[in-house]
Amino acid sequence: MDKYERGERMNLKNLPDDEYFTPGHTACPGCAAPIIVRNMMKILGKDTVIYTPANCLLVFGGTYPYIAWKVPYFHEAFENTGSSISGAARALKKQGKKVTVVGIAGDGGTYDIGIQALSGAAERNEDVIYVCYDNEAYMNTGIQRSGSTPYGAETTTTPAGKKILGKLRHKKDMAEIMRAHDIPYVATASISHIADFLKKVEKMKNIEGFRYFHVLSPCPTGWRYDPSKTVEIARKAVDSGMWTLYEAEYGEITNIYKPKKKIPVEEYIRGQGRFRHMTPEMIEELQRWVDRKWERLYGEKP
């Protein structure tokens, strides 16, 4: 029985004081991404190599000479997180070193331009961790739509225009695509449920093979909300069913969190400028999408 099975799981009380992603980075106030990365690194620890493709995290944590990382860190390009970490991990394996190689990509680098390299690495079951921090648009380049942007949301390439009001397509379900890869571990998480988040990080650290960790990452700048509301918005995303927390091992969901009380999607989108223009019909359409997803994941109607 390992520590995890005995129930001695990581929690906020025994979370190490060590910092591997340090203060002084330049993320916007209220950005969820550094919260994700900092907490994750406390558990992953020293023997970790980090890769980030082009995204906000590259810029706010990896700008020379102000590097926020205390572990070896590298960047190559945008669409190749899956293959870049494969190369580093195989080299370190050949050298006989026990190091956790982790790629941390945005939704653009995961759902869109990076999906090929990600899928390839997962299919090969490379011994790496792939993290997607999902802020539902290309933030680094100025808030353009991605395959992760939810229906109705305004971005700079899906403006709320006179004729078309925001994005017309729904969010792609990336975690489900990864679940279909038959890999050792897929987990979704949210900073609003931090104990669950930490447990998942600790668990995946000790698994061998390809691990996919997908975290919703509210972005006050791109979503247009008050920076003090980041955790609250993350919680509402979970409570409304917009974001679902689960773990899957080799394609089977082994643990899924069900909100005690499901709130209407309208409650989630309220206070986010990116949804402000949505008509009642559009909100209904978004609700229908949430309900479909709910039924698919929980096997029952909401």
Next chain:
Amino acid sequence: MNLKARKMVATGDHAAAYGALLANVDVVAAYPITPQTLIVEDFATFVDDGITDAEFIMVESEHSAMSACIGAAAAGSRTFTATSSQGLALMHEMLPIASGLHLPIVMPVVNRTVAAPIGIWCEYNDIMPQRDSGWIIGFIEDNQEVLDMVLMGYKIAEHHDVLLPFMFGLDAFILSHTVEPVEAPSSDEVMKFLPSYKPIASLDPDKPMAIGTFTPPEYIQEERYQTDKCMRNAKRIIKNVTKEFADVFGRNYHGLIEEYKTDDADVILITLGTVTGTARDVVDELRGRGIKAGLVKLRFFRPFPVEEVRMLIERENIKAIGVYDRSVSYGVGGPLYIEVKNSLYGYDLPIINFLAGIGGRDVVKGDVEKMYKILQDVKDGKTRKDIVWINTRGVKE
């Protein structure tokens, strides 16, 4: 790994894969494309037969092949890949990342047409657009040189005054799929010539560092200067390494260029790749007829042997220079022609560009003879030409 010295009958692709095996590479990441496929297949066989314990990453694209190689090299391993044509084009984005990070990856490029029209035969329009990628770029005449170039490639690329990635072109099918006798040294001999790779920096948790950071204008220009310096240093290191290789293995490749019967030549042709072999025969025949023809085999396109080309011309016996190209920079001329003209700025000497073998068309002795004939006519003042398309339908030579 304990491989005995042996004489093989090998395709160019096999010579490349065997070279990587002898170089004791740690990580290979590659994706198949005709006519490079045999390299990937051969290496997979070495792995599956347990001849090497290298990590072979069978990636889902060439973009990922180069990305994985960069990741592996950044982690401090000796890394190998190979590609061709569309695959090289797909890798293009990653090439300056390998050089900018100073990672000595070695990559044979089996030169093949880049679409459109799509074709799989020999042409240099895949490798020539990589000119400014910061990679050393070499060319190969025969299969022995393929194997030798892999070994020399690592030695040059890993030299601390160079630290640049290294690609070299070998002609599709003419070499890649054609068998020739190839002498393979033993792994012990190779180990003496090419010891294990010692990176000066790598992704090591005991010495954390950042590689490939987001870098503002305050710092990038210096990096560019350093890379330029590395490429200039490479000229010296290439010469030293070819000499050392000759001392150890007995095959002398003469550094950046190889001259053939140029001492008293009044016309010379500068060639790349397998056409060199054909041109050697033609020069011998012309010499038999009393024509003072000479030949220069260009072995490296980057760094470009500017001084060597100039020194040749300083000799004054040369009255006309022909430059052979297997691809064209549209509206200007062949890439090698452009480089030679640049090198010979200020010299008053006719330089004629011969475009032949494009799209994989055979370049036969008769074609090379035509080139020398035109050079003779130019020397005698009977004609003055710049760019000549050889053996092209509807075009007068």
